[in-house]
Amino acid sequence: MPKGLPFSVDTWSPSSKSIKRHHFLTHAHKDHSSSITSHASFPIYSTLLTKTILLQQYPQLDASFFLSIEVGQSFIVHDPAGPFTVTAFDANHCPGAVMFLFEGKFGNILHTGDCRLTPECLLNLPDKYVGRKEKQPRCPLDCVFLDCTFGNFSWGMPSKHSSIQQVINCIWKHPDALTVYLTCDILGQEEILVKVSQTFGVKIYVDKAKNPECFKNLVLTVPGILCEDPSSRFHLLDGSPRLYERAKVKLIEAKATLQPEPLIIRPSAQWYACEEEFSDVENTRKKRMNEAVKDQFGVWHVCYSMHSSKEELEWALQLLAPKWVVSTTPSCRAMELDYVKKHCFNSKGALNTSMWKLLDMTKENSDDVDALVKSVTSNPVHEGNFQSCVQIKSPIKLCTDIKAPKELSLPCKSLPITLFGRARLGLQDGGFSRGGCNILPVNVPSQTVSSDARLEFLNNVEDAEVNERSPEIKNDLHQVEKCQQSKVQDTRVPKSASYLNIESSGFSESVRKLYRSMNVPVPQPLPSLVDLMNSNKRAKRGINY
Numbered sequence: 001m002p003k004g005l006p007f008s009v010d011t012w013s014p015s016s017k018s019i020k021r022h023h024f025l026t027h028a029h030k031d032h033s034s035s036i037t038s039h040a041s042f043p044i045y046s047t048l049l050t051k052t053i054l055l056q057q058y059p060q061l062d063a064s065f066f067l068s069i070e071v072g073q074s075f076i077v078h079d080p081a082g083p084f085t086v087t088a089f090d091a092n093h094c095p096g097a098v099m100f101l102f103e104g105k106f107g108n109i110l111h112t113g114d115c116r117l118t119p120e121c122l123l124n125l126p127d128k129y130v131g132r133k134e135k136q137p138r139c140p141l142d143c144v145f146l147d148c149t150f151g152n153f154s155w156g157m158p159s160k161h162s163s164i165q166q167v168i169n170c171i172w173k174h175p176d177a178l179t180v181y182l183t184c185d186i187l188g189q190e191e192i193l194v195k196v197s198q199t200f201g202v203k204i205y206v207d208k209a210k211n212p213e214c215f216k217n218l219v220l221t222v223p224g225i226l227c228e229d230p231s232s233r234f235h236l237l238d239g240s241p242r243l244y245e246r247a248k249v250k251l252i253e254a255k256a257t258l259q260p261e262p263l264i265i266r267p268s269a270q271w272y273a274c275e276e277e278f279s280d281v282e283n284t285r286k287k288r289m290n291e292a293v294k295d296q297f298g299v300w301h302v303c304y305s306m307h308s309s310k311e312e313l314e315w316a317l318q319l320l321a322p323k324w325v326v327s328t329t330p331s332c333r334a335m336e337l338d339y340v341k342k343h344c345f346n347s348k349g350a351l352n353t354s355m356w357k358l359l360d361m362t363k364e365n366s367d368d369v370d371a372l373v374k375s376v377t378s379n380p381v382h383e384g385n386f387q388s389c390v391q392i393k394s395p396i397k398l399c400t401d402i403k404a405p406k407e408l409s410l411p412c413k414s415l416p417i418t419l420f421g422r423a424r425l426g427l428q429d430g431g432f433s434r435g436g437c438n439i440l441p442v443n444v445p446s447q448t449v450s451s452d453a454r455l456e457f458l459n460n461v462e463d464a465e466v467n468e469r470s471p472e473i474k475n476d477l478h479q480v481e482k483c484q485q486s487k488v489q490d491t492r493v494p495k496s497a498s499y500l501n502i503e504s505s506g507f508s509e510s511v512r513k514l515y516r517s518m519n520v521p522v523p524q525p526l527p528s529l530v531d532l533m534n535s536n537k538r539a540k541r542g543i544n545y
Helices: 012-019 049-058 119-123 160-172 192-199 212-221 243-256 280-286 310-320 338-343 353-358 366-377 450-462 462-489 509-519 529-544
Strands: 007-009 022-024 043-047 064-066 074-077 084-090 096-104 106-111 144-145 181-182 234-236 261-265 300-302 325-327 381-384 442-444
Touching: 043 049, 043 366, 049 064, 064 300, 084 119, 119 310, 160 192, 160 261, 160 300, 181 192, 192 212, 192 234, 243 261, 310 338
Parallel strands: 007 022, 022 043, 043 064, 106 144, 144 325, 181 234, 181 261, 261 300
Antiparallel strands: 074 084, 084 096, 096 106, 381 442
16 A cells, blocks of 8 residues: 555555554455465454454454444444545445445545446445536545556446346246256356346255355355255356366266256456456357357356446446546556547656655655656556555555655655655565565556666665675676667777677676666667678678679
8 A cells, every 4th residue: 555554455464464553454355365364463444244254264363353333324434644544335336345435534445346336336335435426525625545447448337237137038948958967166156146046046066075165155145045965956166267167067968968058157357357378259248248158068158247347437437536646456447448548648747746745755846746647647558567556455456656756755664655655666665575475567657777876876775785796887887888878979889888789688697687677678789880791791791692
């Protein structure tokens, strides 16, 4: 989370444990609680159901770490940096899942966790934060940490209710199927099982030996629909990787015993969002989202999503009109949303006073702020896979490298600041351990690194090993700069230059390491004009022969 916030959300790392004073958990999916057993600390705020499910998954966790906050509940958290209010709202994702609204000196921040935003979800928020009929909200949110899982998925997704009805219709259309396998073993798909059980008046068999965690979750959430009788027509099937292998086994078994082909239904949006390893014909069939679609492996798919589509995200942002949007999912898919392109990175209003507070910076001169916004928005954003991260969700970093003007007061002896902490200059944050988290791809603005900037980096960096080698690196950089100046006067590159070597990058190992640490390709020297002319002559002689 940004440096100016005293809390973390769905982040469990050495840094969050030592720096953040309050911890919030939006729901019990394991990608949001990764490393919690190693880095949990009091207090952790979550719903009672989330806590109960989590303690089943991690029995070694101390239950006393948790404080309960339920949907609609609001309370004040007293913090040394100043009190702030937190309110929980339904996230329409899975049992116990909530969004958190934080209000304090740092501004007004909505963290959605994972969500499927609907009109009901937004209308539950305070009226001042939600616009009406193309009218801006009275008090726009300063920042929304947004679930952009399907931020690049342009097709419209059916509602949960519509998807469940497609599952029911698919079963009705296959009355001869003696066994129906439902791949609904993920927390959040209980509604499908409940509707199937109610519609057909039967209970659903769950093999607790093969699916112990799913069985425990269902016992907590919908115990009335479960049975342990394998003769039941409806079975729960593990939908995790290798589903097609299990489906093939079921189909072969039925064929070998001369039984009708079983019905295997997978309610998920994953198949629809993935276009790899499928033919053009099958990708075309995926667009039929108003009915179940059978794939080449004999599995019937229904587009059931617990995350908002791009269309729903755009609609929600238009109503909320936040000043800044941060994606909590890789690879910063918020940047693909039209609202973000138009209102955030292309608008200096996004970097307002509240955003400076999040960055732990003080704004003193509006002219410098204008220049800063211009410098931030002038660089396009591209994807990269960077290992040095400050975490949001399990963990993710939106890197917007900002060089603060003189009028911005910064903490002493600190490295340049990004939206989530240090600028990534190839230095590993000592407070993080790679072993305890999964580093995900992120988006960062492209940047041009000059020799002056590299020298400034060398002068400011606090890494002892680099400082020991800085005279050597500086000397090489001065040579590089001299080379660049000589190129302006003479297009030929003298072979005798000590800093160039046609057979390699030409720079010393220290300079090459510096380029790599700053994510800049090591420049390759151009061949001399004489070499090019000789090469051209040899090519012509070859043609004549």
